[in-house]
Amino acid sequence: MDKLQRMIKGKIPGEATGIEVRKSVCTICDPSGVCGLDCYVKDGRIIKVEGSLENPNNAGTLCSKGAAQRQWVYHENRLRTPLKRVGPRGSGEMVPISWGEALDTITESLQRLKADSGPESVVFYCGYPKQPRPFLQRLALQFGSPNYCTESSVCFTAMAMGWRLDYGQMAAPDIANTKCVLVWTGNPFYSSTPNAGRLMDARDRGVKFIVVDPRMSPIASIADLHLQLRPGTDGALALAIANVIISEGLYDRQFVSEWTRGFDEFRAYAAEFGLERAEQITEVPAALIREAALLYATTKPAAMMPSSTPLVHHTNGVQNQRAAAALVGLTGNFDIRGGNVSQPFSWLEVGGAGFTTREHEFAMPRAWSDMPPRLGADRFPVWTEMINQAQAMDLPRQLNSGAPYPLRGLMAFGMNHRLWPDPNGLLAAMEKLDFICDVDLFATDTSKYADIVLPACGSVERSELRCYPQKYVVLTRPVIEPLGESRSDTDIIFGLAHRLEIDDPLLNPGAVAATGEAGGFLPNGAPDFTRGFEAALDWNLEPSGMTVAELKKHPGGMPVPNSLPVTLRKYEKKGFPTPSGKMEFASALLEKYSDRPGIDALPIYREPKLSPVATPELAQDYPFVLNTGSRLPMFIHSRTFRLPWTRSLRRDAAVDLNPADALRLGIAQGDRVELSTPAGAIHVSANLTELARPGAAHMYHDYPEADVNTLLSSDYLDPISGFPGFKASLCAVKKVAAVDAPGVDPGAAAGVTR
């Protein structure tokens, strides 16, 4: 092999090899801070990816999902054309149609439903990715429907609600300047991989780590103190820690007396959680609880690292989150350097990127009060008052009951029904809809219920705006052409706005100009609204002083010019954005709804609705705590299941069980086991690991062949947030006979060397 051939085979970029490095971002897991992506492109095709060195989030690194980008982009099951359903819902019998026909059908259907049943009868849903969210929300509201909802009905929002009920705002841990990190459930090594290096650096600096987690997770296994609590007892643990801190005089008296509401009631209530009782409830040794309380309270400054789901995926989730978050203010770590610092959102819920946008104004062109009640308005009034979205977990109920009004249409982007408890119940309820459109990269089990499926493209094929708390911003450019006839989600939204004749110059500039020159449709009828998209971005960016034209000059991103400085102790000038203007140990908002079951002003601890303590009789037949959805490093929901590279790292649907439990039940590694609840049963492989808490069954979600969420009922929800209790219910585990399961052969679906 000559030198040039060797370089081509080694994918060395340069003129000689014809390999060019183009900049994009990876949005496979789509957290708030996406990773910069270097795409090695040869002859219009990506042949390799790497993390972008200049991106401050990932600094050249990627996770296993992002590194598998190529199999994701070029997967043979990517949708290449719009599809029309020709068989029964769910059958998957679809035929390709033109963009013209697809958009005609969607427009005609939505207009008809609007005329017959009102615009509120159409639900707009945004799953992944997140970048079209403000655009879809504006479309929904301008169409006249209050029913805009997202996958944040099961992720992130309840955590934010907990913090906002306490402080009126969220506050992120200042890892770079802290001396102690309290990780309150979650394994950021897998759920926030770009932070893994920063956390390891902190540990190398001698920063103390306290990890609260039922699992011996990778971060728990390197912690100074690991509080391995019984799932769902976080509130009791937090109250016990608060009680130690208060009774031993370690709290910040000045902050508490000047800046908090309801401390005396809180103190009295926390006193009910003495160490002995706390050990009984949480199963964390009393001495360890005290040691953790002392370490967190006496190491200054200390930062609490929250996470988007584990603490709030409980039927008592928001109150547990409130109790944990309250420790920050109690110890005087709120809005200080090295503690938890509050910063306003810049764009797509990224806090502290150093600029402001008109995103809120853009996404909220109408007031909720001008529209009929949203999904979940009656059932989840706290959510409805705090969050500018409908609560999607209420979708099956309203579909089935038609109350307060019937729902007839669904316009979904990247919808995954397996993110609901009782997902099959949701699908059955969706049968009632007159019209469903789903936009996705792949034909999914959810899209099989749609009448029209539109092909979306991925991040490397589109342009999107992203920003970072390191005061960095990027407007990506497509690095390859969209595959087949696929289009970006925002092109599709602008195309729909045009077809629906939405009277809004920001979403439908053509309607104003009447020339169509601000955007339009490709010869094949597919929407191409790059200019409308960029004009809307410029409008959003106006307060920042940045423009699309300037951002385009920096395809890998740029530092935010004249970035707003980080300010601390902002409450001293402005108070807290809570009803009382103070941090609220006793929430005035929750007080308003305290006549409802499960809602109290104080962060009252309640057992999970199903637990060995709450339902001991049920626990006799279902003795394991079922804990679902903890992240595996190679998967994010079902998104990378189909990629041979990631699937090869964990081939089978498997439940993590502690070896001691398995021994007791006669279960060996790889045995087939049945997980069952009164709602149903699934069969999976047993994976024996000390990562699993004794007495708990940890099962990853989303497997079509073994969907653990089918074991939960649709009303297993937190009354405050509407979030499902994914992290604590009850199940039975037993060994079953091995069957010749239709094994996944990742190689068969390759596309590796194309």
Place this chain on the structure above:
Amino acid sequence: MSHAFYLDVDRCTGCFACAVACMDQNDLEIGPEPTAWRQVFKVETGAAPEARLRYVSLACMHCEDAPCIMACPTGAVARETGTRVVKVTAELCIGCHSCSMACPFGIPRFGKDGTMQKCDLCSVRLENDLEPACVRVCPTRALRQGDPNELSLTVAKKAAERLATST
């Protein structure tokens, strides 16, 4: 200069990024068999609540006195001049698996054609001042590559800091 991999076991989180980056760089077709050139292992010791979990990412060590080279009857496994990387020439490999028996790290893999394949330390990338794909991708910089003496010095420096702060 010789090249070595170094893994800071305390920083490895078992995220598998290295394994997949290797697949991407080398266009590996991964079927039902474990043919990935870089493997990540979870090592558990003890039992709850005293259990200990560690992760180890492993690929060819490119040993100086490489047993696979000694074991190979056809010269298919040999040291590359210049980079001093241990490499396989598929055309010379007869698929006898002698290297498997000799390798103390269980590195050799055999693909569809039955010949041995393994990590070549991304030697083309090294020649072009680029890190091996697995090293570049590592989110915690647990995995590193370089001159063994330089790598040792980095480790020694960290140990010195630990000693200084603990006394």
